[in-house]
Amino acid sequence: xxxxxxxxxxxxxxxxxxxxxxxxxxxxxxxxxxxxxxxxxxxxxxxxxxxxxxxxxxxxxxxxxxxxxxxxxxxxxxxxxxxxxxxxxxxxxxxxxxxxxxxxxxxxxxxxxxxxxxxxxxxxxxxxxxxxxxxxxxxxxxxxxxxxxxxxxxxxxxxxxxxxxxxxxxxxxxxxxxxxxxxxxxxxxxxxxxxxxxxxxxxxxxxxxxxxxxxxxxxxxxxxxxxxxxxxxxxxxxxxxxxxxxxxxxxxxxxxxxxxxxxxxxxxxxxxxxxxxxxxxxxxxxxxxxxxxxxxxxxxxxxxxxxxxxxxxxxxxxxxxxxxxxxxxxxxxxxxxxxxxxxxxxxxxxxxxxxxxxxxxxxx
Amino acid sequence: xxxxxxxxxxxxxxxxxxxxxxxxxxxxxxxxxxxxxxxxxxxxxxxxxxxxxxxxxxxxxxxxxxxxxxxxxxxxxxxxxxxxxxxxxxxxxxxxxxxxxxxxxxxxxxxxxxxxxxxxxxxxxxxxxxxxxxxxxxxxxxxxxxxxxxxxxxxxxxxxxxxxxxxxxxxx
Numbered sequence: 001x002x003x004x005x006x007x008x009x010x011x012x013x014x015x016x017x018x019x020x021x022x023x024x025x026x027x028x029x030x031x032x033x034x035x036x037x038x039x040x041x042x043x044x045x046x047x048x049x050x051x052x053x054x055x056x057x058x059x060x061x062x063x064x065x066x067x068x069x070x071x072x073x074x075x076x077x078x079x080x081x082x083x084x085x086x087x088x089x090x091x092x093x094x095x096x097x098x099x100x101x102x103x104x105x106x107x108x109x110x111x112x113x114x115x116x117x118x119x120x121x122x123x124x125x126x127x128x129x130x131x132x133x134x135x136x137x138x139x140x141x142x143x144x145x146x147x148x149x150x151x152x153x154x155x156x157x158x159x160x161x162x163x164x165x166x167x168x169x170x171x172x173x174x175x176x177x178x179x180x181x182x183x184x185x186x187x188x189x190x191x192x193x194x195x196x197x198x199x200x201x202x203x204x205x206x207x208x209x210x211x212x213x214x215x216x217x218x219x220x221x222x223x224x225x226x227x228x229x230x231x232x233x234x235x236x237x238x239x240x241x242x243x244x245x246x247x248x249x250x251x252x253x254x255x256x257x258x259x260x261x262x263x264x265x266x267x268x269x270x271x272x273x274x275x276x277x278x279x280x281x282x283x284x285x286x287x288x289x290x291x292x293x294x295x296x297x298x299x300x301x302x303x304x305x306x307x308x309x310x311x312x313x314x315x316x317x318x319x320x321x322x323x324x325x326x327x328x329x330x331x332x333x334x335x336x337x338x339x340x341x342x343x344x345x346x347x348x349x350x351x352x353x354x355x356x357x358x359x360x361x362x363x364x
Numbered sequence: 365x366x367x368x369x370x371x372x373x374x375x376x377x378x379x380x381x382x383x384x385x386x387x388x389x390x391x392x393x394x395x396x397x398x399x400x401x402x403x404x405x406x407x408x409x410x411x412x413x414x415x416x417x418x419x420x421x422x423x424x425x426x427x428x429x430x431x432x433x434x435x436x437x438x439x440x441x442x443x444x445x446x447x448x449x450x451x452x453x454x455x456x457x458x459x460x461x462x463x464x465x466x467x468x469x470x471x472x473x474x475x476x477x478x479x480x481x482x483x484x485x486x487x488x489x490x491x492x493x494x495x496x497x498x499x500x501x502x503x504x505x506x507x508x509x510x511x512x513x514x515x516x517x518x519x520x521x522x523x524x525x526x527x528x529x530x531x532x533x534x535x536x
Contacts, residue, residue, distance in 0.1 A: 269501040269515040271485070272523045278496030281485035319380050320500055324513040 010076075011090045016069045019093050020062050023104070030059035030098075033105035033159035033169040037128070041107060041173070043331070044127050049241030049260035051119060054110040054178070060103060068101065069093075071192070102138075102156050103172035110181050113225050114218045117143065119255070120175045121153045126257070126304065128157035131170050148191065149211040150184050152176035179214035179221070186210060236275045240264065247276050248310070251285045258307025259335045266311070270320050288313035299341045301334070308338045322346060368476060368504060370402050373425065373436045374418035376478055376502060376511045385480035385500065388436045389428075391525060409443040417442070433525060476504035477514060479522045499523065 007015035038057035045053055060068075072088045080086070092100050109120050121143075130139040139156040153175040160166040176184060190199050190207055199207075229246050238244050241264035249256050264274075271278050282288070289306065292313025302308030311321055325339035332340075368390065377388040406425070409415035413426040422439040482498030501522055503514035 265515045269513070269519045270499060271496055272499040272526060273496060275496060278485055281496055320513075323379070323500075324515055327513045327515070 007090045009089050009091060010086065011069060011073060011088065011093060013070075015090050015093075016066055016073075019069065019090075019097065020066045022094075023060075023065055023097060024062050027059050027062065029165065029169065030105040033166050033171050034059055034107055036159050036163065036166060037105065037157060037171040037173065038107050040127065041109065041124070044123055045109070045120070047259040047261045047333070048119075048123060048257075049245050049264065051116040052112045053116070053120070055107065056110075057105075057107045059105055060101070065101065065104070067192075098168075098170050102170050105159060105169060105171040107171060107173045108181075109173065109175045110178050111175065112178060113222050114177050115222065117153050117175050117177060121155060123257075124155045124157065124173060124175075128155075129161050131156060131158050131168075149187055149207075151180040152184060177218050177221075179217040183207075183211050183214045236277055238264075238268075238274045238276065238279075244274075247279055248285065251279065252289065252306075256306040258305045258310075259333060260307060262333070262335055263307045263310065266321060266324050269324065270317060282314060282316070285310075291315070295342075296338065299338065299345065301338045301341050305334055305338075308335055311335065312338065312342065318342070318346075370405060370416045370423075370425075371418050372504065372509065372511075373434070374416075374421065374423050376504070377423070377436050377438070377480070379480065379500070379502065379511055383438075384498065385482040386437060387481040388478050388502075389481060389526065390434045390436070390476070390478040391432065391522065407443050409439070415439055415443040429525065475514075475518070476506070477518060477522055478502045478504065478511070479526065481526060499526070 007018070011019065034057040038055055042055055045051060045055070069088065076084075076086045076088055087100055098104050111117055111120060121140075125140065133139055133156070141154055143151075143153045145151055155173045155175070156170055157173060159169040159171045186207060190203060232243050232246065238247055241260045244264045244267070245256065245260045268274050279285070289309045290313070292309030292311065295312040296302040296305075296309055299312075302312070314321070321339060322343050325336060325343065328336055328339075373388065373390065376390070377385065379385070405416045406414045407416065409424055413424050415422060415424055417423070422442055424437050424439050426435045426437075427433070428435055478501075480498075480500040480502065482500070484495045484497045486495065501514040501519050502511045503516075504511055
């Protein structure tokens with residue numbers, strides 16, 4: 001729907017008011033989009049069984065949209081002299097508001113440890129579909145470490161590829177540590193207010209202190225979590241999906257991916273006690289992963305999913321895993337699909353063996 | 365009230381075929397009389413157990429852990445005496461299995477739980493009862509009369525009930 005004339009191409013206040021008014025009528029869609037992304041993220045993060053995190057989602061408040069549009073117009077006014085093309089044009093905002101303002105639907109993942117920022121980003125990259133942004137290529141930018149101190153990783157994902165009502169809706173996901181989030185929020189408030197009045201020297205000094213303290217907190221939290229994991233490893237017994245993941249990653253000497261919550265549930269029900277000793281007794285993990293990866297390739301499933309490779313590679317427990325899979329409840333995850341494919345092939349193999357046995361008997 | 369028959373117990377032990385698992389431990393509390401037919405099938409086997417036949421195989425049934433765990437294992441041959449246990453059940457008064465009331469979740473939802481106990485993971489490793497070994501948690505579905513895999517919240521409790529003192533002689 002074209003803008004009501006005669007709005008100028010660089011949106012003025014009446015144009016911005018009209019755009020916000022139109023957004024209000026569509027806001028429920030972006031609320032649903034953000035929730036859909038958050039629900040999926042929550043499931044995947046829980047299954048990964050690694051990262052302590054806080055997850056929130058929202059549709060952008062109309063007043064925040066209004067503030068952003070005004071701010072961006074002013075920023076682009078200042079940059080106009082350098083020849084940088086404007087993005088916040090009335091025609092573009094009316095044609096597809098979400099294409100220009102990519103955080104109408106937003107999710108935030110706050111992690112405890114700095115290393116988890118990249119891990120969450122990698123999980124998002126494996127899990128979600130990304131919008132085609134053409135030359136802009138801004139769906140997976142490098143982690144932001146701005147001069148002003150802002151620290152976060154951003155992703156732009158499609159809210160859903162299945163739900164028609166959410167088709168094409170973009171959701172911005174922000175990932176940062178708890179400490180960085182604290183600083184980012186304070187810095188944003190002060191920077192925004194700079195446009196109305198300059199921050200005082202005292203505010204600037206305090207903000208600089210907060211920045212230093214939050215960076216120190218990130219380092220210390222990492223040290224603490226590593227010490228905690230070393231302490232857990234020393235007890236040998238594996239009592240949680242997190243402990244299972246840590247033990248397996250220590251054995252593999254690399255990060256592993258997949259549904260560790262389900263893997264823990266499966267292994268805990270077939271090994272007593274489930275311990276690092278027991279994992280070592282099951283054989284070389286490297287061999288298990290190799291074997292499982294080859295089988296996954298044959299079944300055309302589970303590429304890049306280490307948990308699926310482990311399950312397929314532990315052939316001494318195959319019947320047990322298939323029996324467990326038949327009792328699974330809940331969504332049909334990649335692990336479940338892999339076990340279904342294995343069960344189907346197992347059944348075909350059994351039928352073939354039975355048929356061959358019948359043939360032999362007939363020949364006799 | 366859920367109950368298990370001797371054939372159900374034997375079928376549980378044979379869930380996976382072969383001899384991968386040597387014992388099935390079923391957790392229960394109340395003792396009730398078995399159906400008439402099942403009582404008549406129990407034979408005395410040694411001083412502390414009973415034997416029964418199911419689908420042409422012989423099994424041994426023992427009560428462990430203060431009569432809170434029923435253990436089923438395979439027997440190579442029928443019991444020596446062949447004496448019916450019916451009249452000699454004495455204080456046991458037959459066996460029917462119902463959820464262990466000590467686990468509140470089990471009592472609330474009427475779960476009948478069992479755990480297959482198998483060989484040690486390390487063929488050449490130590491034979492201590494604490495050495496890692498195969499187990500498999502099961503739940504009996506009274507509607508279908510079959511055993512199904514169980515991976516719910518009581519797995520930890522079930523594994524803890526496999527006390528070292530109850531280790532089955534000859535388990536590899």
